[in-house]
Amino acid sequence: MGEVVLLSGAGIRIDRKALPPLYPVQNVDLSVRIGDRTALVGESGCGKSLTARLLTGLLPPNAVLDRGSATLLGEFDLGEEFPDEVRGSRVAMIFQDPVSVLDPMAGIGVQIGRALAAAGVAKAERRGAAVDLLGSLHIPDPEEVARKYPHQLSGGMCQRVAIAMALAPKPDLLIADEPTTSLDVTTEVQVLDLLEEYLDSSGASLILISHDLNVVDRLAESVTVMYAGQSVEHGPIADILSEPAHPYSRDLVRSSVLNRGEAAHSIAGTLPSIENVTRTCPYRVRCSEARSACSDTSLGQVPSSDGFVRCLFPLKKMPGAAGGEPV
Amino acid sequence: MTHHESPTGSYDDATGIDAEVESGRPVLSVRELSKTYTTKRLIGSGKGYQALSNVSLDLRAGEILGVVGESGCGKSTLGKVIAGVETTGIGGAEVGGQPLDLAQGTRTRDQRRQVQFVYQSPRGSFNPARRVSAALRYNARLAREVTGEPVDDALERAVKSVGLGAQHLDRYPNELSGGQLQRLSIGRALITRPDIVFLDEPTSSLDVSVRGEILNLLTGLRESMGLSMILVSHDLDVISYVADRILVIYVGQIVEEGSASDIVARPAHPYTRALLTASSLPDPAEPLELAVDVRDASFLPTGCRLAPRCPLAEARCSEPQHLVASHGRSVRCWKAESTLR
Numbered sequence: 036m037g038e039v040v041l042l043s044g045a046g047i048r049i050d051r052k053a054l055p056p057l058y059p060v061q062n063v064d065l066s067v068r069i070g071d072r073t074a075l076v077g078e079s080g081c082g083k084s085l086t087a088r089l090l091t092g093l094l095p096p097n098a099v100l101d102r103g104s105a106t107l108l109g110e111f112d113l114g115e116e117f118p119d120e121v122r123g124s125r126v127a128m129i130f131q132d133p134v135s136v137l138d139p140m141a142g143i144g145v146q147i148g149r150a151l152a153a154a155g156v157a158k159a160e161r162r163g164a165a166v167d168l169l170g171s172l173h174i175p176d177p178e179e180v181a182r183k184y185p186h187q188l189s190g191g192m193c194q195r196v197a198i199a200m201a202l203a204p205k206p207d208l209l210i211a212d213e214p215t216t217s218l219d220v221t222t223e224v225q226v227l228d229l230l231e232e233y234l235d236s237s238g239a240s241l242i243l244i245s246h247d248l249n250v251v252d253r254l255a256e257s258v259t260v261m262y263a264g265q266s267v268e269h270g271p272i273a274d275i276l277s278e279p280a281h282p283y284s285r286d287l288v289r290s291s292v293l294n295r296g297e298a299a300h301s302i303a304g305t306l307p308s309i310e311n312v313t314r315t316c317p318y319r320v321r322c323s324e325a326r327s328a329c330s331d332t333s334l335g336q337v338p339s340s341d342g343f344v345r346c347l348f349p350l351k352k353m354p355g356a357a358g359g360e361p362v
Numbered sequence: 363m364t365h366h367e368s369p370t371g372s373y374d375d376a377t378g379i380d381a382e383v384e385s386g387r388p389v390l391s392v393r394e395l396s397k398t399y400t401t402k403r404l405i406g407s408g409k410g411y412q413a414l415s416n417v418s419l420d421l422r423a424g425e426i427l428g429v430v431g432e433s434g435c436g437k438s439t440l441g442k443v444i445a446g447v448e449t450t451g452i453g454g455a456e457v458g459g460q461p462l463d464l465a466q467g468t469r470t471r472d473q474r475r476q477v478q479f480v481y482q483s484p485r486g487s488f489n490p491a492r493r494v495s496a497a498l499r500y501n502a503r504l505a506r507e508v509t510g511e512p513v514d515d516a517l518e519r520a521v522k523s524v525g526l527g528a529q530h531l532d533r534y535p536n537e538l539s540g541g542q543l544q545r546l547s548i549g550r551a552l553i554t555r556p557d558i559v560f561l562d563e564p565t566s567s568l569d570v571s572v573r574g575e576i577l578n579l580l581t582g583l584r585e586s587m588g589l590s591m592i593l594v595s596h597d598l599d600v601i602s603y604v605a606d607r608i609l610v611i612y613v614g615q616i617v618e619e620g621s622a623s624d625i626v627a628r629p630a631h632p633y634t635r636a637l638l639t640a641s642s643l644p645d646p647a648e649p650l651e652l653a654v655d656v657r658d659a660s661f662l663p664t665g666c667r668l669a670p671r672c673p674l675a676e677a678r679c680s681e682p683q684h685l686v687a688s689h690g691r692s693v694r695c696w697k698a699e700s701t702l703r
Contacts (some may be wrong), residue, residue, distance in 0.1 A: 078569040175656050189655055190433065219432035219596060220640040221652050246570060249642040291570045293603035295623070299574030305539045 037109060039208050039240045040067040040090060044103030046264070046312065047085055047094065057309050059085050061264035061317075062103070064336070064343070067240050069207070074243040074251040074272070076287070077261035080306050083244045086261075087210050090242070091128045092117025102312075108207065123153050127206035129230075131213040133193035137185040143169075143196050144181030147203060154204030168199045172229055191222035195229065202233050209234070212244045227253050248291045252276065257342070260284045263307050263317035270342030280337075280344040280351050282324045316346065324348055387459065388420035389557045389590045390444070390477075395453035395464065397436070397443050412662060413439040415614045416453075421558060424588040426580065428605025428622065430598055430637065436614040437594045441560040443467075445479050458557055475504050478551035482563040484543035488535040494546055495531040501553040509555070520549040523587075524579060541572035548579065552589075561593045565600055577604055598641040602626045610634050613667040618698075620691035630691060630698040632672050650674075666695065 047060035060082040067073055075083040088094050090107060105113035108125060122128075130136050138146055147165035156164055162181070169177035172195050185193055194214065201209065211230065215223040231254060234241055243255050251258060251272065258275050260268040260283065268281040279285040289300040304321040307313065314333040319325040329347055336343045397414040413436040421427050429437045443451040443464055451464035457476050463469070469477075478501075481487050488497050495517060502516040511519075518528050524545040535543060544564060551559045561580070565573045581604055583589045595601050601608055601622070608625045610618040610633060618631040626643060629635045635650040652671040663669065665680035672679070678696060685694045689702045 078571055173654060175654055191655060220598070221432065221636050222655065224640045224651065225654060248570075287571060290574050293574075293577070293599055295603050299577045299603065301541075301574030301578070302571040303575075 038066055038068055038106070039071070039108060040065060040242065041106045041109075042066075042086070042103065043105075045086075045089070045100060045105045046102030047082070047089060047098055048101035049095070049098045051097070055310055058101075058312050059264055059309050060089070061309075061312050062345075063259075063261070063264070063266045064269070065242075065259055065266060067208070067242060069240055070238050071257065072234060072241040072243070072255045073257045073259060074245060074255035075259050075261055076245060076248060076251055078246065078287075078306065080309075081261040082264040083261050084212055087128070087212050087242065087244050089113060090208075090210060091126055092119065092122055093128075123150070124204045125206055126208045126210065127201040127204065129194075129198055129201050129209070129211040129214045131216050133190060133197040133217070134185060136197045137193055139185055141184075142181070143183055143185070143188070147181070147196070147200055150200040150203040156203075164203075165199075168203060169196070172199055173225075191218050191226065194218060194222075194226055198226070198229060205237060206239060208240045208242070210242045210244070213246070214243075215250060216245075216247070223250070224253075230254060248276065248288060260287065263313070264309060265313075265317060265345060267318065267346065268342065268344045270339070270344075274342070278351055280349040281318075281346045282322045282350060283318045285350060286321075286323075324350070389423050389458060390419075390421040390592075391456050392417060392419050392440075392444065393454040394418055395440070395443065395451055395455065397439055397448065397451045413614050414443070414451075415662075417611075417614075417616055419609060419616070419619075421590050421592060423590055424584060425606040426584055426591045426593055426604050428601035428608045429592060429594045429611060430596065430601045430608060431611035432596060434613075435611045437611050438562050440611075441479065441562055441592065441594060445477055445560060446473075447479075471504065471507060475508055475554040476557045478554060478556040478559045480544075480547045480551050480559060480561040480564055483567050484540055484547050485535060485567075487547050488543060490535050493532055493534055494538070494543075498531070498546070498550045498553060501550055505554045516553050520553040521546070523552050523583070524549040539572070540568050541575055544568060544572075544576055545579065548576075548583075552583070552587075557590060559589060559591045561591060563595055564593070566595065566597065573600070580604055598626075598637050599643060602643060610637070613662065615667060615694060616685060616692070617668070617694045618692065619685075624690065628702070630693045630702050631668075631695050632674055632697075633668050 042063050042065040045060065045063045046058060049057040049059060063086055075086060077083050089100060089105060100114045107113055108121065111118045144162055144165045147168060148161035151161045151164050166177045166181050169180055174180050174195055215226050218226060243251060245251050255272055257270065258272050259266045260281060262283050268275065268284045275284055276288055279288055286302045290302060293299055302321055307317050316329050316334050319329040326348065332347055334345055336345050337349060395414055395417045396412065398410045398412045400410045417440060431437045439448060442448040444455060446467035446469045449465065449467035453464060455462040455464055457473060462473065488494055498517055498520060499513060502513040505511055505516045506513055517531055521528060521530055526542065526545055565576050568576065593605060605622045608620065608622050609616055610631065612633045618634045625634060629638050629646050632650055635646050635648065636652045638646045639649040639651060650673065655671055664682055666683045669675040669679040674697060683694045683696060685692045688699060691702060
């Protein structure tokens with residue numbers, strides 16, 4: 036198995052009653068190999084969460100993969116029925132809101148036990164294994180926590196429990212959709228450390244979905260920047276933070292930094308409509324570098340040795356790009 | 363990183379209010395405010411949770427006071443009690459020299475005009491079935507009573523002051539972006555020409571690409587109108603960027619207070635140090651990480667409330683800690699004295 040996830044020009048269509056369909060994901064290239072830690076970043080509405088849902092088979096019933104190809108774990112074609120047996124065992128997901136993930140009517144130990152059952156742990160061993168798992172996530176007094184119900188725990192503790200459940204079957208691929216957005220900053224650091232510990236010890240792959248570049252910088256090695264349903268740039272995190280090639284990546288990085296006494300950066304305008312599939316650059320109306328060619332030339336990828344950029348006029352020469360011509 | 367080395371001088375001087383700040387009476391002063399939430403029981407007395415314990419603060423004219431702390435620390439409750447949305451607060455408060463009723467939440471029309479609120483979720487602040495102008499009209503009528511300004515003039519002035527046009531008033535909330543709606547929320551607060559605007563997490567539900575737009579608007583309003591604001595956020599990056607002074611709250615108590623640049627450069631309380639360590643700002647000289655929070659929300663220790671999570675805790679931390687002013691700072695930690703020296 037070479038790639039854990041391979042998306043090539045993937046697009047998702049959402050059908051609506053009596054209304055034209057929407058194309059929230061239009062052209063996403065994503066390649067995640069075993070052990071990779073990659074992140075999807077972009078504004079809300081850019082299609083990053085929907086891409087994650089495609090990978091876990093959790094798309095809404097009126098959404099389908101309608102363009103390109105998507106392969107999971109090297110063997111499953113996501114254009115067809117999702118392989119339910121891998122969800123929660125080989126592919127696990129951590130969601131933004133831990134409180135709504137947990138069953139309010141079941142004790143923590145019981146809930147983790149259910150996740151362990153899915154991973155094939157025998158019934159007699161589940162309680163002990165659940166407590167061990169909580170302990171391994173540095174939860175003080177794990178036996179006490181296992182007896183409690185979700186409403187008795189703080190948001191940070193609930194997220195730890197949700198992580199314990201996701202990690203119980205030792206997944207090969209962990210998809211974390213804004214795992215720390217609803218947590219306090221001091222707790223956020225601890226939760227990110229937990230995820231890192233698991234990745235270090237298991238060698239699993241990570242897809243981190245976040246709008247927060249600081250979180251991405253702590254956990255991921257590479258980043259795919261998404262804009263209006265397209266992957267516009269991919270590369271090592273350090274390169275994208277320090278020397279982005281796509282104007283959108285640059286603007287996003289700039290607006291995430293606040294320097295006291297200087298005006299804060301922001302990006303004027305709004306995301307384009309997703310009622311049509313765009314072949315030209317979706318960012319051109321907000322882009323300070325846009326030229327006339329941007330509105331009438333259909334857009335390809337400029338590859339580099341360790342990434343790509345989808346822009347006619349990238350801000351830097353892509354290292355290792357063959358000829359630098361759009362393909 | 364150099365962004366905290368710019369002296370507060372150039373930043374504050376630009377507002378031209380330094381002298382006034384020093385001499386003038388605070389626009390809002392709160393003294394010893396406590397607020398307890400009680401859950402009703404059929405039999406016996408309900409359980410109480412003290413969300414705020416003896417919080418005192420002064421908001422000076424033309425300054426942005428940043429209030430930072432984690433969820434559940436009482437920072438939103440503080441605003442709600444001041445605005446009269448939450449009642450049964452114990453303590454005293456004055457706005458413009460007039461006492462503010464914290465127990466019943468009763469407000470005179472003029473006090474409603476003086477203290478305005480901007481909520482976290484711009485989508486939740488507007489009725490989706492009505493044009494946004496409908497949501498601004500109540501405040502425009504309040505303004506008319508006091509100043510005689512016609513309602514339509516007030517509405518137009520409000521949208522212009524936040525960089526939007528009159529055409530936006532006729533839109534429905536779903537036709538506007540989150541950033542535009544948050545601008546309108548701020549515009550709605552400005553209609554009444556308030557003395558104080560309380561902003562509860564104004565940027566946390568916005569994309570980072572829009573955040574700067576709102577922060578620039580707030581600093582612009584401070585400069586152009588001398589508006590006094592209390593900005594509540596869990597995000598120290600945002601607070602340290604816009605605020606002149608910072609209050610750090612932990613479990614209902616102020617644990618540190620001081621000028622923004624000073625607190626970021628030399629945090630004294632262990633909680634402030636942990637916040638800075640976790641933020642994307644440069645780490646403090648002595649970074650600090652807290653232990654996992656396993657606090658039972660209904661139980662408040664008599665000593666330092668951070669002690670169960672604090673790696674520096676000692677036996678003496680179980681004694682009550684007082685907010686002690688020293689070196690231009692107030693800190694609630696007996697160990698901080700040595701840090702500040």
